[in-house]
Amino acid sequence: MELLSLQFDPRHLDAHLIGAGQDALMMARQFQGLELNLILHGEMMPALTALAREEGWRCVGEMPRTGQLWAVATGCAAEDARWAARARERQIGVYVPSCPSLSTVRLPVRTQALTPEAPNALRRGHVSLVGAGPGDPGLLTLRALERLREADVVIHDRLVSPEILALANPEARRLYVGKARSAHSVPQEGINQSLVDWAQGGYQVVRLKGGDPFIFGRGGEELQALAAAKLSFEVVPGITAATGISAYTGIPLTHRDHAQSVRFVTGHLRNGTCDLDWQTLAAPGQTLVFYMGLGTLDTLCDQLIQHGLSASTPIALVEQGTTARQRLHIGTLDDLPARLAELEAAPPTLIIVGDVVNLHDTLGWFATQTAKSLGWESGKHPSPLPLADSR
Ligand SMILES: C[S@@+](CC[C@H](N)C(=O)[O-])C[C@H]1O[C@@H](n2cnc3c(N)ncnc32)[C@H](O)[C@@H]1O
Numbered sequence: 001m002e003l004l005s006l007q008f009d010p011r012h013l014d015a016h017l018i019g020a021g022q023d024a025l026m027m028a029r030q031f032q033g034l035e036l037n038l039i040l041h042g043e044m045m046p047a048l049t050a051l052a053r054e055e056g057w058r059c060v061g062e063m064p065r066t067g068q069l070w071a072v073a074t075g076c077a078a079e080d081a082r083w084a085a086r087a088r089e090r091q092i093g094v095y096v097p098s099c100p101s102l103s104t105v106r107l108p109v110r111t112q113a114l115t116p117e118a119p120n121a122l123r124r125g126h127v128s129l130v131g132a133g134p135g136d137p138g139l140l141t142l143r144a145l146e147r148l149r150e151a152d153v154v155i156h157d158r159l160v161s162p163e164i165l166a167l168a169n170p171e172a173r174r175l176y177v178g179k180a181r182s183a184h185s186v187p188q189e190g191i192n193q194s195l196v197d198w199a200q201g202g203y204q205v206v207r208l209k210g211g212d213p214f215i216f217g218r219g220g221e222e223l224q225a226l227a228a229a230k231l232s233f234e235v236v237p238g239i240t241a242a243t244g245i246s247a248y249t250g251i252p253l254t255h256r257d258h259a260q261s262v263r264f265v266t267g268h269l270r271n272g273t274c275d276l277d278w279q280t281l282a283a284p285g286q287t288l289v290f291y292m293g294l295g296t297l298d299t300l301c302d303q304l305i306q307h308g309l310s311a312s313t314p315i316a317l318v319e320q321g322t323t324a325r326q327r328l329h330i331g332t333l334d335d336l337p338a339r340l341a342e343l344e345a346a347p348p349t350l351i352i353v354g355d356v357v358n359l360h361d362t363l364g365w366f367a368t369q370t371a372k373s374l375g376w377e378s379g380k381h382p383s384p385l386p387l388a389d390s391r
Contacts, residue, residue, distance in 0.1 A: 003106060010036040016064040017057075018083050019073035020044045025051065026173045027073040027097055030107065039064065069093045069105060077176055077186055098175050100197060101190035125199035127226055129219050131212040131238015132156075135323035136248075137163045139239045147236060148172075151206040153198050155191070159210025159348060161323065168206070188218060192225035199231045210348075212240040216266055216291050240264075241350050242289040245321035249328050250363030251356050258355040259287040267293020267300055267351065282307035287354035294349045297340060301333040304353065309333060314357035317343070318350045326366065330357060 013036060017024055020042040028051055031038055038057040040048065041064055052059050064070065070092055072083040077098065084102040087094035093105040100106065128147040133139035140148075148154065148168040156165060158178030165174060175194070177186040186194070198205045213219030213235060226233045242264055246253045253262040267290040269275065281288060282304050293300055297317070305311050311334035319327040329336070329343050333353070 010034045013037060013069060014067045015039070015069040015071065016041060016067045017071050017073070018042075018064065019071075019075060020048060021075045023073040023075040023098070023173065023175075024048055027071050028052070028055075028057075030097075031055075031071075039067075066090070067092055069095065071107075072096045072102075073098065075176075097197075098177070098194065099186045099190045100193040101187055125202045125205065125231060127195055127199050127205045127207055127231065127233040128236055129207045129213045129223060129233060130209070130236040131217075131240075132160045132164050132208050132210055133239040134211055134241045134244035134321050135159075135161050136244070137161065137167065139244055139322060140164065140167070141236060141238070143236045144238065147206050148208070150204055152203040154206045154208055155194060155198070156208040157210055160208050164208075172206075188221060192222055195222055196225055196229045196231065199226065199233075200229070209238070210241075211244075212238045215240040215242075215264060241291060241321060241348070242352075245318050245350050246352070248322045248326060248366045249316060249318055249352075250360045250365055251316060251352055252359060252363065253287045253289065253352070253356060255356050255359055258285075258359075260285045262287045262289065264289050264291065265293075266291055267296045269296050269299065276303070278303045278307040282309045287352065287356050290351040290353070293351045294345060294347060297351065298337045300351065300353075301337050305333050309353075313353060314355060316352040316357045316360065317345060318352070319345050320348060321350055328360070328364075328367075330360065 015036055015038050017028055017038055017040045019027065022045070025045065025048045028038075028040070028048060032051070032055060036057075038055070040052050040057055040059045041062065044052070044059055049059060070083065070087045072080050072087070072094060073096070074080050074083065080096050080098055081102055084094050084096050088104060094103055095105045095107050096102040130144045130147055132144065145167060151169050151172045153173045153175065154165065154168045155175045155177055168174070177191050177194070195205060195207055207213075207222060209217045209219060211217065214237070219235065223233055223235070242253065242262075253259065263281065263286060265276065265281065265288055290300060301315065304313070311332060313333045315331055315333055315336050317329040317336060319325070327345070329339070329345065331339060
């Protein structure tokens with residue numbers, strides 16, 4: 001869509017900032033030194049109140065109903081979306097820095113007004129597409145840690161654990177763009193645009209994704225947007241759920257006595273239809289790993305049996321693998337779907353199908369040793385200890 005460029009005298013603009021935390025502070029800094037007639041709403045964090053005092057901005061308790069521009073930075077994607085919708089209903093211009101596609105107004109990131117703790121205006125922006133691994137922070141690569149510590153902005157998904165986010169530069173702005181089932185999520189084009197905007201503003205951006213960014217992670221699409229905008233980027237691979245969970249369940253995916261190949265498959269069936277090549281998936285001598293397959297477990301098992309796999313083929317369902325909340329359920333293609341309701345499995349879950357699953361009996365180590373080796377016994381980790389296997 002073509003945008004109309006208008007310029008306003010900021011002293012006569014009726015502008016409101018919606019949000020009171022770290023994100024709102026970052027937004028407010030974009031307005032510093034502009035003599036903008038800005039009104040801040042709600043219970044502000046102290047740094048924001050101090051900035052408002054310096055700039056002569058008014059802070060009021062109640063939320064806005066009118067105005068010409070609402071800048072929305074609540075720190076919560078769903079809340080940002082609600083305020084953006086209200087602004088559009090009232091025909092008030094709205095800017096949502098975390099999601100350009102919700103905005104009706106674009107404000108370029110101001111590099112010329114950067115505060116001392118913000119990046120040097122002359123520095124070139126750069127995006128590191130970083131894999132955060134499946135959950136255990138100990139599985140981050142050294143380079144991933146380095147990039148997190150250097151980041152100005154971390155744009156992350158739902159699967160990235162709070163323990164990993166805590167390793168990022170404490171000054172870095174954290175933007176959540178992940179999908180939660182019921183809540184609003186930022187559309188992919190919005191994420192792409194956000195990466196482009198931040199990099200063009202001269203910031204060091206870490207785009208942090210669960211597992212490996214190139215395995216069912218849409219990392220390629222995001223890099224294509226950066227390449228089209230001629231921005232500089234790199235990829236820091238991560239341990240994908242399949243390999244992390246293989247290790248933490250003692251299920252070697254290609255033990256040569258049982259499997260000569262392994263296939264990573266999406267269980268997220270398009271339009272709920274079975275458009276996978278079941279014939280080749282049911283071939284012997286291989287291990288299948290299904291990502292995003294919890295909702296279609298029934299169909300997966302049924303189709304594999306119909307296409308020739310024995311009903312007694314072992315199958316593992318792993319919840320929240322490599323974390324202290326990891327739970328492992330082992331069964332057969334025939335019986336696991338029927339037990340699913342009673343298992344009350346919590347996402348994310350990974351499914352492994354093949355004879356290698358039986359090796360867990362002798363090679364499983366995580367449930368017994370984890371607590372001690374990771375120091376979780378001492379209460380360092382907030383979650384309960386890993387549960388015993390469930391069969
Ligand atoms: C959109 S895919 C992203 C995969 C990710 N890029 C990777 O390489 O692991 C999300 C799926 O990965 C799997 N997954 C990721 N982390 C997991 C974990 N800790 N435990 C179980 N499954 C996990 C689940 O199947 C989940 O639905």
